[in-house]
Amino acid sequence: MTDATVDGSRTMTMPVSDRSTRGDLTRDTLLQAAMQAFAAEGYDKVSLRALAARAGVNQSLIGYHFGHKQGLYRAVFVEIAARIRARLDPEMAAVEAALSEGEGARDRAADFDALFRLTDGVLALMTGPGSDAWARLIMREQQRPTEAFDILYDGFMGRFLDLVERLVARLAGPIEPEAARVLALTVLGQILVFRSARASVLRAMSWRDIDAAAMATIRTALHRNLQALLAAAPP
Amino acid sequence: MTDATVDGSRTMTMPVSDRSTRGDLTRDTLLQAAMQAFAAEGYDKVSLRALAARAGVNQSLIGYHFGHKQGLYRAVFVEIAARIRARLDPEMAAVEAALSEGEGARDRAADFDALFRLTDGVLALMTGPGSDAWARLIMREQQRPTEAFDILYDGFMGRFLDLVERLVARLAGPIEPEAARVLALTVLGQILVFRSARASVLRAMSWRDIDAAAMATIRTALHRNLQALLAAAPP
DNA sequence: GTCTATAAGTTGATAGAC
DNA sequence: GTCTATCAACTTATAGAC
Known part of the structure; x- marks a missing residue:
């Protein structure tokens, strides 16, 4: 639970000990990309693979933060x-x-x-x-x-x-x-x-x-x- | 290119030498089912498999009559x-x-x-x-x-x-x-x-x-x- | 929290027999 | 025109290492 192995550049834009943890940022990034994607292509046509790729986030993190596809959809509306x-x-x-x-x-x-x-x-x-x-x-x-x-x-x-x-x-x-x-x-x-x-x-x-x-x-x-x-x- | 091998019952409801051939009927059946399905579930969610099943028609006949999924969609709007x-x-x-x-x-x-x-x-x-x-x-x-x-x-x-x-x-x-x-x-x-x-x-x-x-x-x-x-x- | 790897299932399309 | 059988691609979801 510590260092930035791969993507060092990302840590640079982020304060080390702040309220907005790395996880919150990931969540937000996904939410933004999802709103865009669901609107542009429709629920069914959006693939979580493509969505994660466009957001620059690992696909499995969608499951971690929102459970399933519908959970992500719901979060967009909130x-x-x-x-x-x-x-x-x-x-x-x-x-x-x-x-x-x-x-x-x-x-x-x-x-x-x-x-x-x-x-x-x-x-x-x-x-x-x-x-x-x-x-x-x-x-x-x-x-x-x-x-x-x-x-x-x-x-x-x-x-x-x-x-x-x-x-x-x-x-x-x-x-x-x-x-x-x-x-x-x-x-x-x-x-x-x-x-x-x-x-x-x-x-x-x-x-x-x-x-x-x-x-x-x-x-x-x-x-x-x-x-x-x-x-x-x-x- | 002639007899009804499997489904004899269907031939009974059809005049033998009429304008509306068996093919036309298949086409119409598919068109009706498609209109229903596309409206009810949206283009992407409709699977040609399920559509063909619900219409009681072989899946590959969609390809024969309409080319591809989009061709079927287009025909619905006509x-x-x-x-x-x-x-x-x-x-x-x-x-x-x-x-x-x-x-x-x-x-x-x-x-x-x-x-x-x-x-x-x-x-x-x-x-x-x-x-x-x-x-x-x-x-x-x-x-x-x-x-x-x-x-x-x-x-x-x-x-x-x-x-x-x-x-x-x-x-x-x-x-x-x-x-x-x-x-x-x-x-x-x-x-x-x-x-x-x-x-x-x-x-x-x-x-x-x-x-x-x-x-x-x-x-x-x-x-x-x-x-x-x-x-x-x-x- | 994030990653890789993969399971388990659907999909649209088509080749080829009849 | 209609059928069976199958392919290759793509889907969501998750197990398990770090």
């Missing part, structure tokens, strides 16, 4: 949920603040602002640069949910949908709870389509990918749509 | 595109008729009617009973397009999106072509979400699946949304 929760937390907290300002003191402009922050956040999350890996994995779980879906739903999806539902209910005027929930889902759909039907989107719009300009176009359209959709109901 | 085109053709033709009635003779009610028929058709297609198989395969190609995506897009997707775009452009009043296309995609998104985020939908709505009642709820919400979204622009 990581994804944590990252997304961290990234979306400011927006969600803002919405919760706006919602708790009492039902009496309605400020439509503030409510719309909160809603836009939320939708913009999810749009960036699902279509922005670097979103490919986790977005694809999330979509995969939507089609064929495993235990990993629970990690996502309990991690951020449920909270997000709940917030959108309460927000649109307040903005749309008197509305049944079930209708509010369906409305929230159609709002989500207008964002998600740019990920879930990405191939069609790119072809229909003649885009090569969804860059900053494209995202601005989408954002504008979404805001306009939401305002039309949630226009004040007649008293 | 079949899907043909079926969907057939099923959506009445609605699309109706819209084309409505659109060709001259830009001058605007009848908003008729335009909305045509649009609803189109969206209802796609909603039923993507979420209705028995939609699981092809819908999942289509989603798969949206995330990671192969040559099979072209078969879908050229087969019906392109035409559908084009029709929706022209329709919303007429209904939404003066609008840039790019904005009309994005608007059409957000309309599509409100339908597709019930397939693409199916796991979230079921959990958020506490539905066990999307049955007739659920679909009626969705349809109502969609029609209301579209009318709000496409309200006459101020002159």
Whole structure:
């Protein structure tokens, strides 16, 4: 349990006695490579051999750190949920603040602002640069949910949908709870389509990918749509 | 090249000299089983061994009829595109008729009617009973397009999106072509979400699946949304 | 914690008889 | 067109030395 026999170079980048042991680093490296690989090729096509090779880690260490292939897959989703929760937390907290300002003191402009922050956040999350890996994995779980879906739903999806539902209910005027929930889902759909039907989107719009300009176009359209959709109901 | 050595029973269900030879039947059986299997388990997880067994067909016949695994996969999409085109053709033709009635003779009610028929058709297609198989395969190609995506897009997707775009452009009043296309995609998104985020939908709505009642709820919400979204622009 | 080596099983494809 | 039989490659998982 001591010296670096083969790969001396690796020890150089690592403090000797630190919290992040060599094992933690290996675990992290594997986790990163796995997220990339599962998203790019799909669960079944990823071979642990190739994955270990690409991560520069011995194959048997996967078994040591994660048990089996499914354990590694599961760990990837715990990581994804944590990252997304961290990234979306400011927006969600803002919405919760706006919602708790009492039902009496309605400020439509503030409510719309909160809603836009939320939708913009999810749009960036699902279509922005670097979103490919986790977005694809999330979509995969939507089609064929495993235990990993629970990690996502309990991690951020449920909270997000709940917030959108309460927000649109307040903005749309008197509305049944079930209708509010369906409305929230159609709002989500207008964002998600740019990920879930990405191939069609790119072809229909003649885009090569969804860059900053494209995202601005989408954002504008979404805001306009939401305002039309949630226009004040007649008293 | 003649008699039925082993399986005499199969010959009984078949006319002797007909257009549909024994080979055609084998091909069809394989195609059906493949569509089911690829949708249920994903391309990589499907083993040709298991597939042939489930179809009651010798494994090597896959090679004979489709060349290799990818050839079989491709053939499945040709079949899907043909079926969907057939099923959506009445609605699309109706819209084309409505659109060709001259830009001058605007009848908003008729335009909305045509649009609803189109969206209802796609909603039923993507979420209705028995939609699981092809819908999942289509989603798969949206995330990671192969040559099979072209078969879908050229087969019906392109035409559908084009029709929706022209329709919303007429209904939404003066609008840039790019904005009309994005608007059409957000309309599509409100339908597709019930397939693409199916796991979230079921959990958020506490539905066990999307049955007739659920679909009626969705349809109502969609029609209301579209009318709000496409309200006459101020002159 | 990390390594080598290998067990035990599947896979897609095809050669060749009928 | 359909069958049996088989190959070569690749998979996950693990035993055991260090």
